[in-house]
Amino acid sequence: MLPAPVEQLITELSKLPGIGRRSAQRIAFHLLRRPRxxxxxxxxxxxxxxxxxxxxxxxxxxxxxxxxxxCRDARRDQSLICVVEEPNDIIPIEKGGDYRGxxxxxxxxLSPLDGVDPEHLRIRELLARVGEGGVExxxxxxxxxxxxxxxxxxxxxxxxxxxxxxxxxxxLPVGAxxxxxxxxxxxxxxxxxxxx
Amino acid sequence: MYLEHLEIKGFRNYRQGSVSxxxxxxxIVGRNGAGKTSLLExxxxxICGKSFRTSRDAEMVREGSGFLRVSAAIETGGVKRSRLxxxxxxxxxxxxxxxxxxxxxxxxxxxxxxxxxQLVKGAPAERRRFVDEAVSRRRPAYQKLxxxxxxxLSQRNRFLQRARAGIVRLADISPWDRQLMSLAFQIHDxxxxxxxxxxxxxxxxxxxxxxxxxxxxxxxxxxxxAHAGEEDREAAAVxxxxxxxxxxxxxxxxxxxxxxxxxxxxxxxxxxRVFGSQGEQRSTVLALLLAEAVTESPGGERPLLLLDDxxxxxxxxxxxxxxxxLGNGFRSQVIITAxxxxxxxxxxxxxxxxxxxxxxxxxxxxxxxxx
Ligand SMILES: [Zn+2]
Numbered sequence: 209m210l211p212a213p214v215e216q217l218i219t220e221l222s223k224l225p226g227i228g229r230r231s232a233q234r235i236a237f238h239l240l241r242r243p244r245x246x247x248x249x250x251x252x253x254x255x256x257x258x259x260x261x262x263x264x265x266x267x268x269x270x271x272x273x274x275x276x277x278x279c280r281d282a283r284r285d286q287s288l289i290c291v292v293e294e295p296n297d298i299i300p301i302e303k304g305g306d307y308r309g310x311x312x313x314x315x316x317x318l319s320p321l322d323g324v325d326p327e328h329l330r331i332r333e334l335l336a337r338v339g340e341g342g343v344e345x346x347x348x349x350x351x352x353x354x355x356x357x358x359x360x361x362x363x364x365x366x367x368x369x370x371x372x373x374x375x376x377x378x379x380l381p382v383g384a385x386x387x388x389x390x391x392x393x394x395x396x397x398x399x400x401x402x403x404x
Numbered sequence: 405m406y407l408e409h410l411e412i413k414g415f416r417n418y419r420q421g422s423v424s425x426x427x428x429x430x431x432i433v434g435r436n437g438a439g440k441t442s443l444l445e446x447x448x449x450x451i452c453g454k455s456f457r458t459s460r461d462a463e464m465v466r467e468g469s470g471f472l473r474v475s476a477a478i479e480t481g482g483v484k485r486s487r488l489x490x491x492x493x494x495x496x497x498x499x500x501x502x503x504x505x506x507x508x509x510x511x512x513x514x515x516x517x518x519x520x521x522q523l524v525k526g527a528p529a530e531r532r533r534f535v536d537e538a539v540s541r542r543r544p545a546y547q548k549l550x551x552x553x554x555x556x557l558s559q560r561n562r563f564l565q566r567a568r569a570g571i572v573r574l575a576d577i578s579p580w581d582r583q584l585m586s587l588a589f590q591i592h593d594x595x596x597x598x599x600x601x602x603x604x605x606x607x608x609x610x611x612x613x614x615x616x617x618x619x620x621x622x623x624x625x626x627x628x629x630a631h632a633g634e635e636d637r638e639a640a641a642v643x644x645x646x647x648x649x650x651x652x653x654x655x656x657x658x659x660x661x662x663x664x665x666x667x668x669x670x671x672x673x674x675x676x677r678v679f680g681s682q683g684e685q686r687s688t689v690l691a692l693l694l695a696e697a698v699t700e701s702p703g704g705e706r707p708l709l710l711l712d713d714x715x716x717x718x719x720x721x722x723x724x725x726x727x728x729x730l731g732n733g734f735r736s737q738v739i740i741t742a743x744x745x746x747x748x749x750x751x752x753x754x755x756x757x758x759x760x761x762x763x764x765x766x767x768x769x770x771x772x773x774x775x
Contacts, residue, residue, distance in 0.1 A: 318579070325572050354583060361579035371719040388692045 214240070266337065268313040268330050270295050278310055285309040287344040291334065291363065293317050293351055301349065305396040309347075312337065317355040318362060324355075329362060338371050345372040347401055363402035374401040375381075405512075406737050407447055408484070409477040413533035414469030423767035426757045429730050429738045433745055434761035438715035440741035441517070443767070444710040447739060448513045450476035450489055451708065453497060453675060455516040462493035480705055506738055512541050512700065516693050517712040524676050524685045528666035532595075535667060538602075538696055539594050553587040557663055560584055565656045574649060584661060585641045591662045592628045596696050599624035610671065612729035613687045613694075613722055620691065623668040627660050686717055688764065690726060697736045706736040714740065715747040724749040727756060 210218070214236055221232035239247050263269070264276035267289075271277070278284055278298075289308025292298060293316055301307050314329040337343065346367055350356035364373045377400030411422040417439050423432070434440045445455050445464065455464060465472045471492045478485055485502040488751045522530050560580040560755045567574045600750065603622040610620035630644075631637035641660065645652075648659045669676045669688050690711075697707050709730075715723050727749060731739050740756075742748060759767050 275449070320559050320566055320572070320580075326576060354552050354559065357583055358556075358559070358579040361575065365578065366486055 233355075248270050250359060263313075267311045268295075268315060268333070269298060269311055283308075286342055288347065289334070289337065289343055289345075290347045290349050293356065293359075297349065300391060300394045301398070302397065303391040305391070306395050306398055312346075314350070314359065317350055317359040319355045326362060329359070331366070334363070335366060343371055345374060347374050347376065347398070348404065349376045349398075360404065368404075373404045375404045376401050405450075405708055406479040407476060407708055407739075408479060409450070410443070410447055410450065411475045412443075412446045413473040414466040415446050415464055415472045416466060416476060417471070417691075418442060418446075418466065419765065421761075423759065425572060425737070425739065427566060427737055429727065429740065429756040431740045431742055431748055431756050431758045432761065432767065433742050433748075433758060435742055435757060438761045440743075440761065441712050443761070444515070444712050444741060445737060446474050447476070447708070448515060448710060450474040450487055451478065451513050453489070453499065456710075461491055461497060465491060465493050500717055512707040512712060514693050514697055514707050515710045515712070518714070518717055520689055521682075521685055524669060524680065524688045530663075531667040532663075532665055534612070534692070535595050535598055536542065537597050538700070541700060542598075543594070549587060549590055549594075553584070553591055553662065556580060556584045556587060557661065560658050561656060563654055564658070568653055568656060574653060577649070578646075581642050581645050582638075584658070585638050585645065588628060588641070588662045589638055592626050592665075595626070595662070595665060595667075596624050601699050602692075602695050605699045606669070606691055609694035609729065610687060610691035613691055613726050614671075614684070615721065616671070619670075619672040621670050622692075622695075623670060624665070625668055626665045628662065657755055683719060683722065686714075687722060690714065694729060694734070698734075709736050709738040711738065711740045713743065715742050716744070720749060722749065731756065 217236045217239070218229070218232045221227055221235050221244050222229050224232075227235070239250075260272055261270050262272075264271040264279055265274050266279045267276060269276040269278065271279075273280070285308045288307075289307055289312050290301060290307060291312045291314060291315050292301070295313050298311055298313075301302055312330070314331065314334075316324050318324055318326065318329070332338050338346065346363075348360040348363055350359045360375050364375075369397075376397040406427045407425055409422070409424045411420070412418050413420045415421070417437070421439065421443070432440055432443060436535070445457050448454050449464065455461070458464065461698060471490060473488065473490045475486060475488045478487060488500040489497055490499075491497040525536055536546070536550055539551070560577065563572065563577050563580055566572045567577065599622050606622045607620040610619055619633065628637070628641060631640045634640045643664055645658075645660050669680075669692070671680070671684060671688070674680065676685055680688060692696055693709065693711075697709055700707055714726070718726060730736075730740075746759075750758075757769065759769060761767050
């Protein structure tokens with residue numbers, strides 16, 4: 209019914225999160241109507257992000273260089289590490305504006321049902337960072353759900369003897385992921401963190 | 405809650421039907437196949453969007469009719485509202501709630517049909533579900549708690565299976581153990597408190613139905629009770645769970661937790677599940693329903709009780725006493741179905757209104773001579 213390239217675009221778009229077939233069609237037809245330069249910019253941005261973005265070698269946040277902007281910033285408090293599940297969990301914490309330490313991105317949370325075991329997360333790398341010295345407190349900011357909670361307990365067990373370990377206060381709405389929390393809530397959760 | 409009026413179209417065997425109900429007990433009489441149970445089902449469906457007969461909504465749509473429609477006039481908290489629920493097979497139901505709440509919060513409905521004997525006779529899971537549903541109606545947050553427990557339990561069981569396959573180290577199960585026990589005690593406390601509140605009301609209702617005196621009780625049984633009174637009961641339970649690692653690993657399943665809870669209904673010290681006669685078991689379920697209706701919101705909105713064909717299963721004495729118990733002083737609205745006028749005890753319940761299902765689907769007051 210549709211020319212093959214349009215079909216192809218719709219198929220690719222509908223693989224995106226939250227995009228159903230109908231939305232994919234709308235976006236495809238929208239792109240067809242836009243000027244050529246504009247669509248080229250979009251295509252280039254997608255190519256660039258995959259070519260130029262890699263994981264920070266220290267904290268595993270997205271980065272253009274070996275180290276991300278947080279790890280390169282000497283003004284940040286090097287004695288604090290905030291552990292999150294995914295890079296996008298950093299955004300609400302940064303927006304809160306109170307946190308001045310470093311981060312560590314695990315790349316997920318423990319879930320036997322999904323085949324996610326400790327070795328699949330960047331836990332060994334976290335232990336190594338703490339082992340290098342200079343870290344006084346690790347704040348665990350995994351999501352307040354059953355997977356995030358188990359991950360927090362697991363990490364706390366490994367670090368407890370070595371460093372102070374705290375968990376964000378449960379001020380976050382029940383079951384709400386960090387990603388969707390507003391800044392004020394994140395600030396409150398951060399200042400009310402408790403020792404694990 | 406008071407369901408004043410119900411109109412149905414294309415529902416089960418009804419082309420159309422309608423009924424007006426009083427705030428007390430209504431007994432709906434009709435021969436088998438006349439549509440008594442369907443009427444109760446429509447009442448429940450109009451209020452909470454669920455059916456006690458099926459989980460497939462499309463089953464309720466009359467054959468040859470492309471859709472069903474149920475409209476209900478409901479009074480809650482002194483406010484009258486009309487609700488209109490429509491359903492076309494293959495599509496989600498649409499509800500026009502008339503400015504009122506959508507589903508569950510519209511009011512609660514308690515149903516009993518003869519199959520519900522499983523609540524007493526069946527596996528512990530049936531009784532846990534009864535308690536969990538009751539607690540959830542009182543505290544909506546309990547649903548999340550129960551859901552989280554189920555999630556952690558599945559995670560732990562999968563972990564055991566992965567440990568048995570050599571993929572993960574068994575010692576790493578500890579976070580799941582601790583989380584499981586933390587959630588388990590929260591569930592334990594809710595269930596225990598519920599049973600403590602329910603038990604005296606259950607005893608009273610059982611006595612009214614059976615004519616006995618004061619020996620019925622609902623007793624909560626949980627493995628976690630072993631740690632009652634310990635200083636850190638959670639830590640003690642975690643240690644006990646650790647001692648089960650070997651066996652759990654072998655079975656790939658978790659041996660300790662609230663998923664092993666049970667509720668014992670005892671009469672005169674006798675466990676009704678094991679030693680109750682058919683009649684005693686029936687009285688037990690009815691007494692539970694009555695007790696739940698009374699305790700659900702003391703002084704507040706009472707749930708609607710739907711009793712499908714319960715009279716035929718009771719002996720004449722119990723029938724009379726049940727209607728007596730549902731009559732004066734019992735503040736819930738009750739709808740009972742019966743296949744035969746002979747099942748309605750003479751003078752058993754003065755407050756009851758007897759209605760009859762006519763050929764045209766209209767449900768009207770029975771003639772004086774019928775009763
Ligand atoms: Zn970094």
